[in-house]
Amino acid sequence: MPLASLVSTPFAKALGWALFHSLWEGALAALMVAAVLAASRSPRVRYVCACLAMLGALAGFVATFAYLMPRERTAALIVLHAIPRAPLNAGGFAADARAWRMADILPWLAPFWIVGVILFHLRAVAGWLAAGRLRHRGVCRAPEAWLRRLDTLRARLRVRKPVALLESALANVPVVAGYLRPAILIPAGLLAGMPPDQLEAILLHELAHICRRDYLVNLLQTMVEGFLFYHPAIWWISGVIRAERENCCDDLVVAASGSAHTYATALAALEETRWAASQAALAATGGNLMKRIHRLLYPPKGSAFAPLVSAGILTIAAAGMLVAWQATSSAPASAPQRNVSPFTRWLNEDVVYIIDKREREAFLHLQTDSERVHFIQQFWERRNPTPGALQNAFKIEHYRRIAFANKHFGWREMPGWKTDRGRIYIVYGPPDEIESHPTGPPPFDQWRYNTIKGVGTNVTVEFVDKDRTGDYRMTADPNPHGERIPQP
Numbered sequence: 001m002p003l004a005s006l007v008s009t010p011f012a013k014a015l016g017w018a019l020f021h022s023l024w025e026g027a028l029a030a031l032m033v034a035a036v037l038a039a040s041r042s043p044r045v046r047y048v049c050a051c052l053a054m055l056g057a058l059a060g061f062v063a064t065f066a067y068l069m070p071r072e073r074t075a076a077l078i079v080l081h082a083i084p085r086a087p088l089n090a091g092g093f094a095a096d097a098r099a100w101r102m103a104d105i106l107p108w109l110a111p112f113w114i115v116g117v118i119l120f121h122l123r124a125v126a127g128w129l130a131a132g133r134l135r136h137r138g139v140c141r142a143p144e145a146w147l148r149r150l151d152t153l154r155a156r157l158r159v160r161k162p163v164a165l166l167e168s169a170l171a172n173v174p175v176v177a178g179y180l181r182p183a184i185l186i187p188a189g190l191l192a193g194m195p196p197d198q199l200e201a202i203l204l205h206e207l208a209h210i211c212r213r214d215y216l217v218n219l220l221q222t223m224v225e226g227f228l229f230y231h232p233a234i235w236w237i238s239g240v241i242r243a244e245r246e247n248c249c250d251d252l253v254v255a256a257s258g259s260a261h262t263y264a265t266a267l268a269a270l271e272e273t274r275w276a277a278s279q280a281a282l283a284a285t286g287g288n289l290m291k292r293i294h295r296l297l298y299p300p301k302g303s304a305f306a307p308l309v310s311a312g313i314l315t316i317a318a319a320g321m322l323v324a325w326q327a328t329s330s331a332p333a334s335a336p337q338r339n340v341s342p343f344t345r346w347l348n349e350d351v352v353y354i355i356d357k358r359e360r361e362a363f364l365h366l367q368t369d370s371e372r373v374h375f376i377q378q379f380w381e382r383r384n385p386t387p388g389a390l391q392n393a394f395k396i397e398h399y400r401r402i403a404f405a406n407k408h409f410g411w412r413e414m415p416g417w418k419t420d421r422g423r424i425y426i427v428y429g430p431p432d433e434i435e436s437h438p439t440g441p442p443p444f445d446q447w448r449y450n451t452i453k454g455v456g457t458n459v460t461v462e463f464v465d466k467d468r469t470g471d472y473r474m475t476a477d478p479n480p481h482g483e484r485i486p487q488p
Helices: 002-007 010-039 043-082 090-094 097-134 144-157 196-211 214-227 232-257 260-271 289-297 311-329 342-350 357-364 369-382 393-408 420-428
Strands: 139-141 164-168 175-177 183-187 433-437 444-452 456-464
Touching: 002 010, 002 097, 010 043, 010 097, 010 232, 043 214, 043 232, 097 175, 097 214, 144 164, 144 196, 144 232, 175 196, 183 196, 196 214, 196 232, 196 260, 214 232, 232 260, 260 393, 342 357, 342 369, 357 369, 393 420, 420 444, 420 456
Parallel strands: 164 183
Antiparallel strands: 139 164, 175 183, 433 444, 444 456
16 A cells, blocks of 8 residues: 555655654743743744744754654664564564554554644645735725835835735734735724824734844745644744744834824734734734733833743742842832832722722732733633633723723823823723813813713713813712722
8 A cells, every 4th residue: 555655665654753752852942932932022032932832842852853764764774674574472572562653653653643743834835925916906006105104214214125004804903914025914994093193003013023024034934833832842933033022023113103102002002903814924913912002001120030930930930020029119219110010900900990899808918920911811701792702892891991091081190091081081982972172171081971870870070270280180989879989
């Protein structure tokens, strides 16, 4: 049979052993990436190390196969001509039983690996063809004003090659397709429906992919995934690459635009029309969106914690953070606190308006970071409108409101989420109608809500700037008969 003939060849034997050795080689590469994740917060360092680890795993597989091919053939000749066939007695067979079974089974991995590589690469080719069709079907040229603005943004990021800007009826989020002739595809109507500053941030993200040649790297990454499709560590490393690639582009956008809040708001707005884009196209909403938004709004500082780091390392790192926090607390009162615990920030900033007293007390009594992480996961899951779904619509909307409040309602040194308007916006969402009187006297805004669950209908919330300083204060609690909105 052809299959039996293939399995009996030196090629199949060498390939089987190479696949076997690639298991520990890929695991070693993943451990190295985990160590880098634990030691560095820089997206560039993480991205480069993950790419090198993936290439190293592939290089190790190829080198092992090349090394075993001649050895396998030579060993077969020696066994055939120099060693007579041993009798199948108990003593002679028992000593070599395990090695014989391993050598007998591993060659059968070769045909399955070949079929898997073909299928994964066919899937990748189909994805690239689909991405190519997006560029030519249902598209039209963007308005000249946006083309000129795109040229300005290209100059800002020093992108020399021309980039096409097309409106697409098939794309639901902005994506970039192509390497030699890159094109940015914008969903039809988005150029007119999104604020210009937010749309510029999204275009900067796509230009960052082009500037970094991510399209070509993504192609090579997909090829490596096809060859090492069977290895879980490779898929984990690949996920790290994609996540850190988006983080690198996010940093370029913030550096070029200077506004992390504007960009975070744009990402949250795009999530409402998120599209399961092909891996062949690079979309602005790639990666874990909530982690990216939280990273933009609250830049991490200090040591990072990788998922594969042991509990002992986590304990030591947590103790170090506690010492740093205590040292900061003992500093003069005028000095700003820079090393605030992420759990303290989550409790006192992120969810201060939506967590109830019982949940807050339970969180404060937790002893370990692992318990706090589990509590936070369960906190969001209890509010998930679709339990078990990967994308929690409640959580996404909550962080979008925070980003909007910080951008529009900040006053002097006070962030927008701490102001009265920010609190009402975060708790009750955008009003159905706004009546603004910026000239007064005194200046005031009235927000009208058609319905607020637990409060009533036709609810009006008034904010007055009595001192004409821009500090709008709420004149009356919109829910006087219920629990008052918590203060920060």
